[in-house]
């Protein structure tokens with residue numbers, strides 16, 4: 292190989308290396324810039340992840356508490372038959388107002404879903420399977436934040452484990468679910484997979500999608 296060909300070849304390899312690795316690899320120190328009228332903000336990916344985690348924790352906690360409160364209230368009024376429709380995101384205006392306020396797309400997903408609308412995407416399935424793996428190996432599980440690439444969306448997930456016997460009235464074994472509730476579930480959800488759970492089991496997870504620019508602007 293002549294020296295000039297060797298040189299060109301070397302440059303090509305360097306360029307390929309630089310391009311390939313700089314786009315593929317996560318760079319925790321990568322700087323995001325936003326311009327508003329007054330200032331240019333510089334924030335790192337770590338800042339964005341922390342902020343997403345904080346918001347995701349607070350939103351999922353708020354919605355979870357409203358669910359529990361409403362199901363208990365409806366149960367007191369008319370039993371679990373009356374409460375059944377209050378375990379759905381659609382039952383809560385809060386979901387809409389949070390969605391507007393934070394421009395967040397909010398849902399719960401499960402591999403053993405009751406409502407097929409709550410089936411996980413491929414990416415969500417991977418996160419659920421990672422949680423299952425950790426549980427099998429006795430590891431703690433918690434919130435998980437990742438960038439959806441390519442694009443400007445951030446995915447926040449948090450496991451939902453069955454916290455109490457309350458849930459088993461509609462998600463437990465057949466002997467724990469009343470005949471009235473069974474009739475409602477059969478009519479509304481003919482392909483229900485969401486029974487047979489015990490306290491502590493992984494029921495599914497929260498799945499929140501944030502726009503990166505919204506998170507950056509809030510920093």
Ligand code: HEC
Pocket residue numbers: 359362371372374375376378379380381399400401403404405406407409451452453454455457458459460461462485494495496
């Ligand atoms: C009164 C009956 C009832 C009780 C009690 C109940 N659920 Fe549900 N759950 C439902 C119904 C009905 C759905 C389907 C909602 C929909 O259409 O989105 C559901 C759906 C879910 C989903 C979404 C995934 C899926 O299967 O579609 C999760 C997660 C969930 N429930 C968790 C819980 C937890 C945790 C508790 C206890 C805090 C609980 N549920 C208590 C009736 C109930």
